[in-house]
Amino acid sequence: MASLKRRTLINAAIGIAATGYMSRFGSLAAGQEPDASFPGTSRRVRMADPDWPSRTEWAALNEKVGGRLLEVASPLDACRNAPRDAACRSLVKQLKNPYFLGDEPALTQTSGWIDAWTSTPSVYAVAAEQSNDAAEAVKFARAHRLRLVIKGGGHSYQGTSNAADSLLIWTRRMRGIRMYDAFVPLDCVGDVPPQPAVTVAAGEIWMHVYDAVTTRGGRYVQGGGCATVGVAGLVQSGGFGSFSKKFGTAAGSLLEAQVVTADGIERVVNARTDPDLFWALKGGGGGSFGVVTSVTLKTHPLPExxxxxxxxxxxxxxxxxxxxxxxxxxxxxxxxxxxxxxxxxxxxxxxxxxxxxxxxxxxxxxxxxxxxxxxxxxxxxxxxxxxxxxxxxxxxxxxxxxxxxxxxxxxxxxxxxxxxxxxxxxxxxxxxxxxxxxxxxxxxxxxxxxxxxxxxxxxxxxxxxxxxxxxxxxxxxxxxxxxxxxxxxxxxxxxxxxxxxxxxxxxxxxxxxxxxxxxxxxxxxxxxxxxxxxxxxxxxxxxxxxxxxxxxxxxxxxxxxxxxxxDWPRAYWGEHYPMLREVKRKYDPDGLFFVHQGVGSDEWGRDGFTRLPLGNT
Incomplete structure (x- = not known):
């Protein structure tokens, strides 16, 4: 009963042995192929396609997520008809406010990249407030072959947190910060000593986390230098802050994560439970392996x-x-x-x-x-x-x-x-x-x-x-x-x-x-x-x-x-890429989670809608 209760908390208890855990998932042999019986998606559905979900089907999803399904529209649509109005001028000024950008599901912290991408709203967004919301969105996207996007802070320079004709899992409203004096990971009692830690929900940004952990808590947590970056995305990409020369990376501080995988299962992963997925989340890139809904990071004594x-x-x-x-x-x-x-x-x-x-x-x-x-x-x-x-x-x-x-x-x-x-x-x-x-x-x-x-x-x-x-x-x-x-x-x-x-x-x-x-x-x-x-x-x-x-x-x-x-697989992950590829095939065999130049993305076209023919990947 105690374990079940911990799994339901947004601040699920998390932990990791300091070193040597990779040997626990050595069964993922290099060159392992996906299950040949899995049918695989060859093409994702666009809004103009006849098999795009009906209004009735979207309404059913909305009911399952407690009314948190949004039809996404850019706030800048108001400027199209009245570009000189005071309301439009005020809106444009807010485009230099990262909090405004983060609170708008249609916008991203970067507006685009020449000859690469431009910020484009999703059609619908699930404004997730709990892990089950993300799980329902994942299952809906899988069942209807939808392009799925995940956005927390929205700071991706490469445009990975937006896509046209997509369903967005928007984690901004997943809030919560909880500190521990003596934290032990799930199922790790007796194996891992208790240690100070903090559990952070996926929608939090580093400014609020630092304020809680350092200003009020008197400890240090390794996060990002830019204070409005989302917590979950930074950890999954590695994560550097101003004092990483002392405290290392955010990924290196990860003790546990709560994540929804492509099968719609809500998992608590650490060095003992799903250790291969846990390792992949520590620097394998955001948005490639699942929807991270909370992370627990160890905290450190604060310098004077x-x-x-x-x-x-x-x-x-x-x-x-x-x-x-x-x-x-x-x-x-x-x-x-x-x-x-x-x-x-x-x-x-x-x-x-x-x-x-x-x-x-x-x-x-x-x-x-x-x-x-x-x-x-x-x-x-x-x-x-x-x-x-x-x-x-x-x-x-x-x-x-x-x-x-x-x-x-x-x-x-x-x-x-x-x-x-x-x-x-x-x-x-x-x-x-x-x-x-x-x-x-x-x-x-x-x-x-x-x-x-x-x-x-x-x-x-x-x-x-x-x-x-x-x-x-x-x-x-x-x-x-x-x-x-x-x-x-x-x-x-x-x-x-x-x-x-x-x-x-x-x-x-x-x-x-x-x-x-x-x-x-x-x-x-x-x-x-x-x-x-x-x-x-x-x-x-x-x-x-x-x-x-x-x-x-x-x-x-x-x-x-x-x-x-x-040569992005080598540039981003070096010798680790083959193992990351196998973890991807194990937990997301159909490639539901796609980001530009993410693990396994070479199986898809540049926009993530069409699977490339075998031999072209």
Missing amino acids: TVGVVSTAIRAASPAAFRRLIDSFLAFYADNLLNEHWGETVSMRPDATLRISMLFQGLDRAEATRIWKPFLDSVGGSANDFTMIEPIRILAIPARHLWDPAFIMKNAPGVMIADSRSGAEQDNVFWASNEGEAGQFLYGYESMWLPASLLDRSARASLSDALFESSRQWSVSLHFNKGLAGAPEEARLAARETAMNPDVLNAFALAIIAGEGPPAFSGMPGATVDATAARNAATSIRAAAQSLRIVAPQAGAYVSESSFFQQ
């Missing part, structure tokens, strides 16, 4: 302080900029390649090195001492370098980092509040992320750079490559998105995930990307300059190619990568 180091340095000449890049890399390798430092340094075409790094576990005096030699060397070369933004080194108690009241009072402008009438007080987001709300992408490339490139024998080549790349487009090094320099505990946990093992030996994830303002369908004046966008895309690809000279086989991060990623 966190802080920021920021400045911008401009070089007087290309030669000076090349020396500045090399000088910084040497400084990073000797002083910052450790668990204390994360976030970014970018190199820009105007010969600017922009530093925006966060630290944890150090006080302001320690951070200042660490940076002094580098800053002194820059200051001592006034003819070559100009500090165009003054150096800032600040530190605060870690408990206040996601405390809206504290940040709004002591650092005005750093956070932006949800501007809608009646919005929750804790609906805030980082001002630095405002440009991403509604963005229309031109290009996005990523690659993990191995720490071996920081060796003295290789560093000159890395500096050359970064310099050449930055002359074509801005290049950002995200140091918290590579686990070289992280504690062994964090690396071991990441090794037990489905992510590309390249992350373990990478000192940073290099990102080269460009975007324009929102361009949603129906938005007044929302036109994309296709020529400029394609020119930008060409420059982004060229810049990435210049950098790949020193890391030609580098893997890419599935959540932050190109829509047109080449």
